Amino acid sequence: MSKVDVAIAADAASGVRRGVSPQYRDWLRRERRSRLAVRAVQLAILAVCLVLWEVLPREQIVNPLFTSYPSAIWPTFLQMLKSTPQQASILTHAASTILATVIGFTAAMVIGTAIAAALWWWNGLYRVLDPYLVVANAMPKTAFVPIFYIWLGATLSIYGMSLAISLFVTVLMIYGGFQGIDPNKIKLAQTFGASKAQILVKVVLPGSVPTLIAALKVNAGLSLVGVIVGEFQSANLGLGYLIQYGGQVFKMNIVMTSVTILAIVSSLMYLGISWLEAAVMRRR
């Protein structure tokens, strides 16, 4: 958070500020107005999309069988909230997807950071593994869904896919961050006699926090993709399963409601990470 943001926050909180120049107050006001304008346009875009989605099928411009309507989603949602012997509540489905995603990206972050640290520690290891990592990262991991299903079974294959899809890019990103640390900072620590472990803990890791957060952002999205794709194949629970099921029985209401929940889940995840980023970056 910059000084300016702090000032704006303080300004917003108190409403009035004494002891600042009128020009500065002007500047703050303009700043706030421009931020509000951006928000307004963002909301307008969302509104236009929703209206088009509602109106086009109703006017038979597009086939409602293929698209459903926003207004149909709320009733469908309420209906899907109930759990029946055949079908669990949509909240249970969503929770299952969220849990798998969180497990997936947490595992990817922890394992990815550990692998990146090992590569940093043993430079030779990196030089040997580099081409394999790049190839593994470039592989379309979704091709492995059936294999994972056979190897790991229904539940584990979903976690496995979620991890597989985000792990390699995490390793590459974090390792790149480690390498981007100014060697002179490391030299500085060495002038005090720092051991390699101390350099890792006191210089390399804290210096890579922005990279770690960037990796987390990429990761959260990828893990969700992995979970959904895994669920297509193997689950009888989860939003991916619901989408697959709704498609098979040609009930677009179910598909669209699930997709909407998915969109909300991604937004919440994004908000959570942005909040974490703000909390961490306030110190920088």
Added chain:
Amino acid sequence: MPASAAEAARSSAVELRDVGLRYFGRDGETEALKNVSLTFAPGEFAAIIGPSGCGKSTLLSLISGVIAPTEGSVLIDGRPVQGPSRKVGYMLQQDYLFEWRTILENAVLGAEIQGLPMAQARERAIQLLTRYGLGQFLHHLPRQLSGGMRQRAALARTLCTEPDIVLLDEPFSALDSQTRLALADEIGEILKRAAKTVILVTHDIGEAISMAERVIVMSRRPGQVKSNHPIRLAAGNERLTPLTARNAPEFNDYFRTLWQELDINVQG
């Protein structure tokens, strides 16, 4: 000019014997230092000047043990240097403050790495920072400080571990000329009173003459010791501060001599 017999007789804090250093890279090697032999007595305050790229920073890195010589040997208190030692404090040419640590946290970094008692280290750091005019900025982040303030914070970080031998690589380069004189004054005084062995790299001839007891001039790359100039400013028994030293009658003579030594080097 050879070191005087009296100086040679004193035991040495730092000694370089026929030291050579080459940097290796894929596109060839760089000979940074060649046949450097130098002795620094305990408690001596020496300055090194030389053209840019002649290996001054490299020389300090060798003494600090961060890099090892490719030829010859470096000794501290008569023992070969194996790696960085607690006895040596090295202030690098740039501050390299960690942007994620506050000024105070930066200043105690060395103590933290060396596992010194932290309560005392913090106290010492606060004292040093306050003395250097950073008392109001203990909990600020480096990016909130000016270049000169950052440099003073880096100096505090170096001295916080209380090294016997202090290596300073252009410690005042980011300061305005007034602060520079004042701080040089103060630091010189503190280090001399504490009987620290100080090796100061500077490109400011006046600073070298006014602060140091001996000025070493290095030649262009590969850096070699070109000449040694013991500085004696007539001051009676009173110690001159860097500011008053500039008014000493000999100051200008030394300045001219050193200037010529350097000038010849620049033109090859």
